Amino acid sequence: MTPSRSEFITVRGLRTHVHHWGREGAPKVFMMHGWMDVGASFQFVVDAMQGDWHVIAPDWRGFGLTDRNGTDTYWFPDYVADLDAILRHYQPEGQVNLLGHSMGGNIVSIYAGVRPERIRRLINLEGFGLKATGAEQAPGRYAKWLDELLTPPEMRSYDSQAAVAARLQKTNPRLTNERAAFLSQHWSAQNGEGRWEILGDPVHKQASPLLYKIDEVLACWKRITAPVLWVEADDTNMWLWMGPKEEARAEVDRRLSHLAKVTAKMMPDAGHMLHHDQPELLAQMLEEFLA
Template sequence: MKPSRSEFLSIRGLRSHTRHWGREGAPKIFMVHGWMDVSASFQFVVDCLQQDWHVIAPDWRGFGQSERTQSDTYWFADYVADLDAILDHFAPGEAVNLLGHSMGGNVVNVYAGVRPGRVRRLINLEGFGLPATKPEDSPKRYAKWLDELREPPVLKSYPSRQAVAARLQKTNPRLKDERADFLSQHWSAPNAAGEWEILGDPQHKKPSPLLYHVEEVLACSRAITAPVMWVEAEDTNMWQWMGPKEQARIEVDRRLSHLANVTAHMMPDAGHMLHHDQPELLARMIEDFVTRE
């Protein structure tokens, strides 16, 4: 495995962890992870990159080694603002190669429309977004949020790191033993009782009181000027949150149509965690895309 190094800095008042691979001064690729994931999740893709790169991958607030907020709710806009601050720190004034997976894919998509001049190439790995909502959904959403504020959320702990690895493989049966073992070291840590806890703030489990306004997201998509590479897994499970496959497929294609310059790929023999399932193929796709004139 290619060695990585950690750096801690203050991002908008929180102690934030960033992982680096490669040589300082090499061309940069920023990679941002998804919900309940960590920056080390990109290790396998980084190992397969053939060229000289400086890969920079933060842990989002409340994940991995980054500090948790003191609030009882995480707001999507904070990820966008954190990304802006991270890019200002590591690449001031540069147009960057920016990759996001899942939740991170949604963040980079919005950011690239808000700050189009800051993004040179955009890679979205399964950042589908959420189902469209309507104003009539708002009262129930607020009620659900208020109800869940009364009960502190918890995440399950595990008796050993091996049990964490087994949990990862249960979620993703394609995950090889050695990759599950590696991820378990970064995805969890032992607590005072000797059990292994997931390195994610349980508050992330709570719903947002705000509805998902897809047309606002699509306005950001239309404002993107960078070339976009969209990568979807052949065996994605996104239908679990986007709705029945036939209708969801139509909606996903509609959302992609709002990108002016997009190249779409279907990743074979891969699920939602495609950077774990097909890192060799994904690394080739990334390098082909970001080095293209």
Template structure:
């Protein structure tokens, strides 16, 4: 595995953990991880890259080794954190930006809000969430208030091996070596010796704010960078949008709002496509960035 190094910078009053791979003088490639994940999730993708890249990958607020946020977790905060990170490492030059899942959602919105800051954009499984209706609001707010009275927790595991088994249960394509590696970054032992996820339990609270997909697509329409849109053939997220034909129609409707987009469907891969087919993905990314 290619070695990575850690750096901590202050981002909007939080100590942010930034993982780096490659030499400082190499072309920069920023990578944004997904929900309940960490920056080390990109290790296998970085290993498969053939060119010398300076990969810069933050742990989002409340994940990995970055501080937890006392005020909770709202999408606008992720956008502001991303802008601060990009300003720190590339204040003048437009950047190559890659995001997975939650990270792809943030990257896609940001690329429309700040189009001049993005040179090329790679969105891995960046579908967004199913559309909501205004009538959903009362129940969502009530659920959120109820959960605040009884906050959710995170399960503890007896060992790193147990964490690895949990990861392989979520993704049967994950081999033993990769599962153990990820377990060592996804979780850490507490003072009792139990392994707990490196994530703030508040992430499991229901978001009381409805997901308004029309607003997201309005941002996508403002993207000026070329976009590589990557889907996994066996994505676990697609069924959330309904039966296959309905889901495909909705996803294609969303993609149509991106002006300059190349679509890649990756065979034999699920939502964690960077784990399942890192070589295929790395080749496509480097060809796209070239």
């Protein structure tokens, strides 16, 4: 594996963990992970990259080794502001190469429309966003959130790191034993009782009171000026949160139409965690696009 190094920086008052690979001074690529993931998750892609790169992959607030919010919910403006602070810390001037997967893909795409002058190349890996919501859903969402606050959520624990790896393979059968073992080291940590807990704030499991306003998101997408590489997996499970497959496909294509300079790719033999399933092919796509 390509050697990595970790550091902690302060981002908007939170101690934030950042993973690094490659040579200091090489062209930078910022990689932002998805929901219930960690920055170290990009290890396999980095291993397959052939060029001279400095890859920087933080853990979002409330995930991995980064501090938690300390509040009852997480919202996208905080992620966008955290990203802005991270980029200013590592590259205060000029344009950046920015990649995001899933939730991270949604966040980086919003950011790229808010700060279009800062983006050289944008890569969105299955960052479709969520199903559109309407104002009439607000009372029910608030009620559900308030009800769930009465019983604080907990993260499930496991009796060994091997059990965590097995759980990862249950979710993604394409994971090899070696990759699952590696990921389990970064996705979990031993608690005071000797059991292994997933490194994520349990608050992420609660319903959010905040509606997903797709019109606002697409207004940001329309302002993106950088070339965009859009990568989907041919065996994705995105239909679970986007609705019936035919309707969701039409909606995804509608959203893509808001990107002025987009190259869409389909990743064969891969599920939603395509950076785990096909890291070599993904690395090839990235380096061709970033060249």
